[in-house]
Amino acid sequence: MIYRTPKYTKSFQCTADKCxxxxxxGWEITVDARTLAKYKRMRGALGEDIRKSLSPDGCFLLGENMRCPHLLKNGLCRIICEKGDAALCDICREHPRFYNYYGDLCEWxxxxxxxxxxxxxxxxxAPLAFEEEEKEGEVEDCDEALLSLLFSEREKMLAFALDEKRGLSEKLFILESWAEDLQEFIDNADICKELFVFCAENQDIQSFFTEDRFAKYRKIILSLEPLSELWTARCENVSLPIHTDENGAIFSRLLAYFIFRYFLSSAMEGDCTAGMGLALFSAAWILAICESEGRTTLEGIAEAAKDFSKEAEYSEDNRDAVLEAFSAFNG
Ligand code: SF4
Incomplete structure (x- = not known):
């Protein structure tokens, strides 16, 4: 199995007590069955405390201020401090990593x-530089012809999203058309015999940032279940962004992250517009939040992106609702 990841991933480090x-x-963690069995056998005070901290269905019950019961006052994890990373459950060990599987390819x-x-x-x-590694893994059946078409289009879309010569509004507008055309192609053409051709240069470009679109985006974001009340208030204050090319490189990387993570997985299920819709919506909404809050530095934008992600991306129900809102299956 080939494991493929953006090169920058290898530099990731949890900042632990500095975070x-x-x-x-704030997040209730469900412990996987294998780790749960290990915790049931763990000796000593830590084993006892872990068992006491679990709900009947195997979740860590949050303590005061919604803290994990094993988070020490100094910001470090007691389980890691006493037993090392290997004693963590899957979710705690893997966070914030994600994995997408396509046949013998795993993108993470x-x-x-x-x-x-x-x-x-x-x-x-270099957000488009990837590293590949061959490792053991379970290969799933997949439509190779479809994967090859979608993978190659997605790579072109990523390069387009990161093209510094184009403005953000133009990129978002064209990527939306690209996903729609691709949807039409996979719905109607024989992908083994016919060639999909999309020419960005021939598109009749209009502004992506319109009042109508933002009214729709606002409706979507406010229909999601908020994790914090502050988030709703922040979203209510957002207006149509005007300076859409400020910090273009940063928002393009953000767009590329969402396309890399969501386009191929939804397209492999026959839905090219859901993953792309989520990517465009996310990049545009984060841009709008940043403009309305006067965030212009990388740190400020990263914080807004992180807040958006916690609310709309990392809540499974909310993410599904966003995908649904842009799904090709919705007509
Ligand atoms: S969010 Fe979690 S994984 Fe990320 S730096 Fe903070 S403590 Fe580490």
């Missing part, structure tokens, strides 16, 4: 909901 928005606060990376990962993603000098 200002720890993933050990780090997710935006972590402040350290967000800074890495937005500052990557």
């Amino acid at each position: 200002r928005d720890s993933c050990c606060i 990376g780090v997710g935006l909901a972590c402040e350290s990962a967000a800074q890495l993603i937005l500052s990557a000098k």
